[in-house]
Amino acid sequence: xxxxxxxxxxxxxxxxxxxxxxxFILSTIVPGDPARILSGQRGDPETIERIRRExxxxxxxxVQMVRFYRDALTFDLGRSYRNNxxxxxxxxxxxxxxxxxxxxxxxxxxxxxxxxxxxxAVRQYSIWDxxxxxxxxxxxxxxxxxxxxxxxxxxxVKLGWLPGTGxxxxxxxxxxxxxxxxxxxxxxxxxxxxxMLEVIRQDYIRTARSKGVHERSVVLRHALRNAMIPVVTVxxxxxxxxxxxxxLTETIFxxxxxxxxxxxxxxxxDFPIQRGVVLFMALVFLxxxxxxxxxxxLFDPRVRYE
Amino acid sequence: MFRRGxxxxxxxxxxxxxxxxxxxxxxxxxKPKYGGIWKDALGADPPDLDPVMATDTTSAEVGYQIFETLxxxxxxxGLVPLLAESWKGSADGKTFTFKxxxxxxFHKTTEGGKPTANGGRxxxxxxxxxxxxxxxxxxxxxxxxxxxxxxKGYQEYRDGKAKSISGIKAxxxxxxxxxxxxxxxxxxxxxxxxxxxxxxxxxVLKWGKDWNFHVVGTGPFKFESWKxxxxxxxxxxxxxxxxxxxxxxxxxxxxxxxxxxTDATIEWTEYKLxxxxxxxxxxxxxxxxxxxxxxVAGVKTAVNELGTYLERPQWGTYYYGMNQTLPPFKxxxxxxxxxxxxxxxxxxxxxxxxxxxxxxxGVLPPGMFxxxxxxxxxxxxxxxxxxxxxxxxxxxxxxxxxxxxxxQGHKRIAEALQSxxxxxxxxxxxxxxxxxxxxxxxxxxxxxxxxxxxxxVDYPDPDNFLYVLLNSENAGDQGNYxxxxxxxxxxxxxxxxxxxxxxxxxxxYQKAEQLVVEDAPWLFIYHYTSHNMLKPFVRGYKLPSFGxxxxxxxxxxxxx
Numbered sequence: 053x054x055x056x057x058x059x060x061x062x063x064x065x066x067x068x069x070x071x072x073x074x075x076f077i078l079s080t081i082v083p084g085d086p087a088r089i090l091s092g093q094r095g096d097p098e099t100i101e102r103i104r105r106e107x108x109x110x111x112x113x114x115v116q117m118v119r120f121y122r123d124a125l126t127f128d129l130g131r132s133y134r135n136n137x138x139x140x141x142x143x144x145x146x147x148x149x150x151x152x153x154x155x156x157x158x159x160x161x162x163x164x165x166x167x168x169x170x171x172x173a174v175r176q177y178s179i180w181d182x183x184x185x186x187x188x189x190x191x192x193x194x195x196x197x198x199x200x201x202x203x204x205x206x207x208x209v210k211l212g213w214l215p216g217t218g219x220x221x222x223x224x225x226x227x228x229x230x231x232x233x234x235x236x237x238x239x240x241x242x243x244x245x246x247x248m249l250e251v252i253r254q255d256y257i258r259t260a261r262s263k264g265v266h267e268r269s270v271v272l273r274h275a276l277r278n279a280m281i282p283v284v285t286v287x288x289x290x291x292x293x294x295x296x297x298x299x300l301t302e303t304i305f306x307x308x309x310x311x312x313x314x315x316x317x318x319x320x321x322d323f324p325i326q327r328g329v330v331l332f333m334a335l336v337f338l339x340x341x342x343x344x345x346x347x348x349x350l351f352d353p354r355v356r357y358e
Numbered sequence: 359m360f361r362r363g364x365x366x367x368x369x370x371x372x373x374x375x376x377x378x379x380x381x382x383x384x385x386x387x388x389k390p391k392y393g394g395i396w397k398d399a400l401g402a403d404p405p406d407l408d409p410v411m412a413t414d415t416t417s418a419e420v421g422y423q424i425f426e427t428l429x430x431x432x433x434x435x436g437l438v439p440l441l442a443e444s445w446k447g448s449a450d451g452k453t454f455t456f457k458x459x460x461x462x463x464f465h466k467t468t469e470g471g472k473p474t475a476n477g478g479r480x481x482x483x484x485x486x487x488x489x490x491x492x493x494x495x496x497x498x499x500x501x502x503x504x505x506x507x508x509x510k511g512y513q514e515y516r517d518g519k520a521k522s523i524s525g526i527k528a529x530x531x532x533x534x535x536x537x538x539x540x541x542x543x544x545x546x547x548x549x550x551x552x553x554x555x556x557x558x559x560x561x562v563l564k565w566g567k568d569w570n571f572h573v574v575g576t577g578p579f580k581f582e583s584w585k586x587x588x589x590x591x592x593x594x595x596x597x598x599x600x601x602x603x604x605x606x607x608x609x610x611x612x613x614x615x616x617x618x619x620t621d622a623t624i625e626w627t628e629y630k631l632x633x634x635x636x637x638x639x640x641x642x643x644x645x646x647x648x649x650x651x652x653x654v655a656g657v658k659t660a661v662n663e664l665g666t667y668l669e670r671p672q673w674g675t676y677y678y679g680m681n682q683t684l685p686p687f688k689x690x691x692x693x694x695x696x697x698x699x700x701x702x703x704x705x706x707x708x709x710x711x712x713x714x715x716x717x718x719x720g721v722l723p724p725g726m727f728x729x730x731x732x733x734x735x736x737x738x739x740x741x742x743x744x745x746x747x748x749x750x751x752x753x754x755x756x757x758x759x760x761x762x763x764x765x766q767g768h769k770r771i772a773e774a775l776q777s778x779x780x781x782x783x784x785x786x787x788x789x790x791x792x793x794x795x796x797x798x799x800x801x802x803x804x805x806x807x808x809x810x811x812x813x814x815v816d817y818p819d820p821d822n823f824l825y826v827l828l829n830s831e832n833a834g835d836q837g838n839y840x841x842x843x844x845x846x847x848x849x850x851x852x853x854x855x856x857x858x859x860x861x862x863x864x865x866x867y868q869k870a871e872q873l874v875v876e877d878a879p880w881l882f883i884y885h886y887t888s889h890n891m892l893k894p895f896v897r898g899y900k901l902p903s904f905g906x907x908x909x910x911x912x913x914x915x916x917x918x
Contacts, residue, residue, distance in 0.1 A: 083799060089794045091413060094837040
C-alpha cells in the first residue's frame with residue numbers, strides 16, 4: 053500500500069505539469085491583454101507596454117511557462133495582476149472559507165442523499181421510492197441560482213429565520229450549504245438506490261435474511277457496506293467541485309471563496325491567480341481521488357493496492 | 359369692522375405661515391447626530407485601494423473616503439478647494455500656484471489602532487512634490503500618470519534624464535507651484551482626478567508591493583480591514599480637518615462598512631432587509647423604488663415607504679462606435695448618418711431604460727461646460743435613413759454585426775435597436791465578448807467595425823470627451839476607438855486645450871462638437887443618469903453629477 057501511495061504521488065507531478073501547460077496554451081488563445089485591462093478603458097501605450105514587460109507578457113508563452121515552473125518549485129506563484137496580492141496568500145485566504153462551505157454541504161448531502169437512496173431501494177416502486185426519486189430529480193435539475201434565491205426569499209425575506217447573504221457564523225452557513233449540497237445529495241440518492249438495488253438481490257443478502265438477521269441489520273450492515281463503493285466514488289469526485297467550483301452559490305450568498313476568486317481571475321485575465329487556482333484544484337482533485345481509491349479497501353477487503 | 363377683522367385674520371394667517379415655514383426650515387436643518395456605521399454595497403471587490411493604480415469606479419468609491427486631492431468636485435460638478443485652499447494661474451497659463459490648507463494631517467492610526475509610519479504628521483508642499491514624483495515614476499507604473507504629461511520636466515523624468523520633475527516645486531511649507539510646458543486649460547480639472555491625492559511617503563515605502571492592502575491617506579475615513587469578496591471596513595478619522603457649518607468636526611459617522619455584493623437582485627434584497635442603507639436600483643425594481651417621483655432642485659426625487667430614491671443626469675454618454683478605418687464605415691459619411699437617423703432614442707430609453715437616460719444629440723452631456731442646446735443632432739427618421747443608405751451605396755439595406763461587452767443591459771439595448779434598425783433596412787447581428795476581449799479588439803487591434811462603448815468623465819471638462827475620445831492624436835487605446843480623423847476637428851479641440859479664455863473655449867468646443875455630429879463616427883445614443891436609493895433615516899446625502907462612485911461620505915449622518 054505504501055508503494056502504491058508513493059507511485060500515485062509521483063504521478064501527480066506530470067499531471068500538474070500537463071494542467072499548467074493547458075492553462076498557458078489557453079491564455080495565449082483567448083483574446084484580452086491583462087496590461088490593457090489594468091489600464092482601464094483609456095491607457096497610454098508607453099505605460100501599457102511597460103506593464104506588459106514587467107509582467108513578462110512580451111515573452112513567448114513557453115518561456116513564461118518555464119519561468120512559472122521554476123518559480124513554482126520554490127512555492128512562488130507570483131502576484132495577482134489585478135491587485136498585486138501574492139497568489140499563495142490569495143488562495144490561502146479562501147481555502148478555509150470554501151472548505152467550511154464544502155464541508156457543510158457534504159454534511160447536508162451525504163446523510164440526506166443516502167437516506168433517500170436507501171429508502172427508495174428498500175421500498176422499491178412504493179410511494180416513498182417515487183417521492184424520493186422525484187426529489188432527487190428536482191435536486192439535479194433545479195438551477196443553483198434559482199434554488200439559492202428561493203431559499204433566501206423563503207427563509208430570510210418571508211420567514212426571517214436566517215440571514216440571507218454574507219460570510220459569518222453557523223447561521224450564515226445554513227442556506228448556502230443546503231443550496232450547494234442539493235445537487236450532490238440528489239446524485240448520492242440516485243447512485244445509492246441503484247447500487248443498493250443491485251446488492252440486495254445478491255445471494256448473501258438472501259442468506260442473511262434466511263438466517264433470521266434483522267432487516268435493519270441486513271440493509272445497513274450487509275447491503276449498504278457493499279453498495280458503498282460507487283457512492284464513495286461519487287462523493288470523492290464531488291468534493292473538489294464543492295471546494296473549488298461553487299462559484300454560483302458563492303456569488304448568490306456573497307461567500308468569499310475560491311470559486312469567486314477563479315471567476316474574477318478569468319474575467320480580468322489575471323493569469324497568476326488562474327494558474328494558482330488551477331494548480332490548487334488539480335491537487336484537490338488528485339488528493340480526493342487518491343483518498344477514494346484507498347477507501348475502497350475499507351468497504352471491500354478483496355481490493356488490494358499492488 | 360368686518361374689513362378690519364379680515365385684515366387681522368389675514369395677518370394672523372401670514373404669521374402662522376411664517377412661523378410654520380420657519381419651524382419646517384428648522385426641521386430641515388436638523389442638528390446632525392454623530393455615530394453609526396454607514397452600510398453600503400460595492401458591485402465588485404475593488405482591485406486597487408492604491409489610488410495611483412486605480413482606474414475603475416469601484417476602487418474610486420472607496421478611495422474617495424480615504425484620500426484627498428488638491429482640488430475637489432462639488433455635487434454639481436464644479437471645482438472647489440480641497441487640500442489646496444486656493445490657487446492662481448499665471449497670465450501665460452503655464453504656472454499654477456497652490457496655497458495649501460494648513461492643519462491637514464495624514465491618518466495617525468489604522469487597522470485597529472496601529473500607528474501609521476507617518477505618525478499623523480501634517481501634509482506640506484514637500485509631500486505633494488514627493489507624491490507627484492512617485493506617481494510619475496516609471497517604476498510605479500501608474501496607468502494615470504500620463505494625465506499630467508504636460509507638466510514641465512515630465513518626459514525627462516520618465517526617460518531617466520532627471521531625478522525629479524523640474525516643473526513641480528515647493529515654494530514654502532504651504533505653497534506648491536506646478537509649471538506646464540504649454541498653457542493647458544483643463545489642468546486644474548485634471549488635478550481633481552482620484553489618482554492625484556496626497557500620499558504619506560513613509561507608509562508607501564514601508565509597505566512597498568503590499569501598499570494596496572494597507573493604505574493611508576488624509577481623508578475623512580481610515581482603512582480598517584478588507585476581507586476580499588466579503589467586506590471592506592473604514593473607520594472615522596478623528597483628526598479630520600474639515601468642519602461643518604456649526605464648527606463641528608467631520609465626519610459624523612463612526613465608520614463605513616462596504617459589503618461586496620455582485621448581484622443586483624441580492625443587493626436589492628439586502629437593502630429591503632435593512633442590511634445596507636443605500637442601493638443601486640436595477641431596472642426590475644425601478645417601479646417600486648420610484649413611486650411618487652418628482653423633481654426637486656434638478657434632482658428627481660421619490661420619497662416612499664422604501665426610502666428616498668434620487669436620480670440626476672450623469673456626465674457620461676452611451677454610444678456605438680463606427681471604425682473609420684474599416685468597411686463599411688470607412689469614407690462613408692452617409693452610411694454613418696443613416697445609422698443615426700434609424701434610432702428612436704426616446705423610444706429606446708422609455709422601453710428599455712425605464713426613462714432613466716436622456717437622448718444624446720451629440721457627445722457632451724447636458725450640464726457640462728460648452729454643452730449646447732442648439733446642437734443639431736439626429737431625429738428618428740427611418741425614411742431619411744433609407745435615403746441616406748441609398749446614397750451610401752446600400753439601396754437594398756445593409757447587414758452589420760454589433761460587438762458589445764457581455765451584460766444584460768447592453769444586450770437589452772442592442773436587441774431594441776436591432777428592431778428599430780430593421781425599419782430602416784439595416785440588419786443588425788449581435789456578438790458579445792467579455793470586457794478584456796472587447797478592449798483588445800476594439801481598442802488595441804481596431805478590428806471591429808461596429809461596437810458598443812460608453813464614457814463617464816474623468817475630470818469635469820469637455821476636453822475629457824472631445825479631445826480624449828475623438829482627437830486623432832488619441833486614436834486607439836488612448837480613447838479614440840473609432841479612429842476618427844478630421845484635421846479641422848483636431849485643430850479645434852487642440853486650440854480649446856490651449857485657450858485660457860473660457861468663452862473662446864466654449865465656442866471652439868461647440869464648433870468641434872457640431873462637426874463631429876455631422877461626421878457621425880458614433881451612433882449617439884443616450885446620456886447616463888446616476889441614481890441611488892437611501893433608507894429614510896439617511897441625512898446629508900447629495901448625489902453627485904459624476905455619479906454615486908465619487909461621493910464622499912463626510913457629511914452623511916444617520917437619524918436613528
